[in-house]
Every structure is written in structure tokens, then in C-alpha cells.
Amino acid sequence: MFNSSHIEISRSAYLSNIKYLKKIIGKDARISSVIKGNAYGHGTQIILPLGEEAGIDHFSVFSAQEALEAFQVKKPETRIMIMGHIGDDELEWAVENGLEFFVFDMERLKQAILLAEKTGQKAHIHIEAETGFHRTGFEYEHLPELTRFLKDKKEHLVFEGLCTHYAGAESLANYLRVKNQILSYRKFYSYFKRHGLLPLHRHTAGSAAALTYPATIMDMVRFGIAQYGFWPSPETQMFHFKKENLPGNGLKRALSWKSRVMVVKEVEAGQFVGYGDSYLANKKIRIAVIPVGYSNGFSRSLSNTGRVLIHGRRVPVIGTVTMNTMTVNVTDVPGVEKGDEVVMIGRQKRMNISIASFCEMSNQLNYQLLARLPANIPRVIVK
């Protein structure tokens, strides 16, 4: 294989997560699987078909570019929703191919309707409400103009959804803000209803909201991080288990990241290891070089602090992580040889390196760490 590391995605873990999340949201709510950021580093081409296998028929991406990637691997009946960026020249493609997309200003709406008229395809729109996140979305004051226009152009569009996004439902510190957003969303919905415009889906929740505020589940949940087996935050996890009184974790990490030892050698006492003088061998040590560095997603801030697994033992990264390699101290692990398996994230024998511990070591959010795993690392599905 032409690669220095690979990522394994566990089919059984992923399917079990979807089953668990379905149980939480009930059978009346639909799941939209959020696969932006290369499916949170898991690989769109791996996750989308697995999601379809689990019965998911709706996927959310950020941009038209991500939508195209998903479009190329999906089943014909599977729906794709673009939540963010669509370039002017991409909008026509989206309308023509029946993709769903967020609309958060009159300009995009008018463009979309023009293209619907031009192509003879209906525009499948989700109206985004500004409820307090303050990024994108229509303000309440815009509703008279908006609803008038929607009614006017009724035959050229499908009102797929009325949506919003919460400002940090994963942290208790935002409790009031989220509560107010829920109220504000209801005001928007009432307005549309009074004007005879009923969206096919009311959807507001991502993982944290759905797991913490049941009122946000509505007709559809946009599950990102949870489907991959991670809690949005430790608070969400604690709160969820208190509420549900459920045993065990309930979510399983689906991703592991592995490599192999490239070289093993000895370093005499008094020698520095790697660039500069950040690591001094104070006795004779054995080191192993791993062909994974910061260009492969192993953060440079893990220099002298990271850990990996070899022979089921945790071994420390010594010296600086370079662009393509890191060095670990294997003095206390007998018999390490070139070609032995190295685990950066995942399990080996009875030891485990979780994303959470990995993140704490490098001070990164798990979202960020996952999304930064380079797309060119091969992904494979395992049992």
C-alpha cells in the first residue's frame, strides 16, 4: 500500500450508533446525517453508503462542493441538503439536480426561483430563521416580504424545511440562550402557519440539542458528531445519562487511526533526539520512528507530550513531531521491530487512545481533530 498510515471505520460501531440515536429521537423524526468536513474526517465515500445501509435517506453538507462529492456516491432516492455556501454558478446545478439547500436571504431565494423557472425544476428550499445564533438566517422583520414572495412563487418551489441552528447547546452556560432560541423559532413557525405556509420538516437540532433538549427534535435532527460515536461535550454526555438513566456509553467510536514502525534504533545517553534540543536522552534508550507527522494530521503540539500504542503499551512521543515523522520511546517495550503496528487513535490489546485524550493532549476540540485528518489517508471499513 502506498501510504504511511490508514484509518479504519467500524461498520458495527457506526450502525449501532444510528440505532441508538433513532431510539432517542423516536420513529416520527427523520435523521439527516451531517457529512460536512469529509464526514468529520471519516470519509464521505465510506460514511454515506454506511448511512444508507442504516436506513438514512437524507444527508447534510456545508457547500456545493461537498454536495457534489456526496451526489456522486449516493443512491438515486437519497436527498442531499446544503447548509452553507453555494457559489452563484453552483446554484443552477443544485436546482437542476433537485438538491435541497438553506436559504437565508432574499437574494439567494430570488436567484433560486429564477433558476427554477429557467430549468423547469422546483427549488427545494429550507428557510433558515435567525433565532439568536447570529450567523445566517432571516430576521423576523423580513417575514412579510418573505412569505409574500414564497406564496407568489409557490409552483416553483418545495418548502422542504424551516430550520435554525443553536448557539452552543453542548454547554450548560448557554442554557438561556438556547431556550430563547426555541421560543423564537416557535414564533417564526407560527407566522408561517398563519400565512398558510407549512414546511415539510421543522428541524433545528444537531447532536447536542437533540440529546439535551427533547423539544428541539421536531421532524428531523441533523446528527453530526454523535453518529460517529462522540459526545458533543462531556456535559452533554453526563446530562444525557442522568436524564435517560441508561447504562454504558451508548455511543461507540467508529474510527481508528493506525501506522507501522519505520525504524528502531538505540540512542546513547547524552544525545539529543530529533531537531534542536527539545529531548535529551539521559540514559541509553531505544526509539522507534513512525512515518506520521503534522502533515498527516498528528499535531506538532504533541511534541514531547503525545502517546501512541505499540504492543498494547502506551509509549511517549519524544522530541518534535516533524512534517512526516514522529519518534517514540520504546525502551520499556521489549521486542519492538520495524513493521509493528502503531495506534494513534483506537484500541490495541487492552489499551485505548480515545479522541478525547488525544484532544486534551493537543488542546484541540474533537471536532477539529477529526476534521483535520487529511483526506488522502486511506479509509477502510472493518467489522
Ligand SMILES: *Cc1c(COP(=O)(O)O)cnc(C)c1O
Ligand atoms: C455541523 C452542523 C450540524 C451538526 O452538528 P453536530 O454537533 O456535529 O451534531 C447541524 N446543523 C448545522 C447547521 C451544522 O452546521
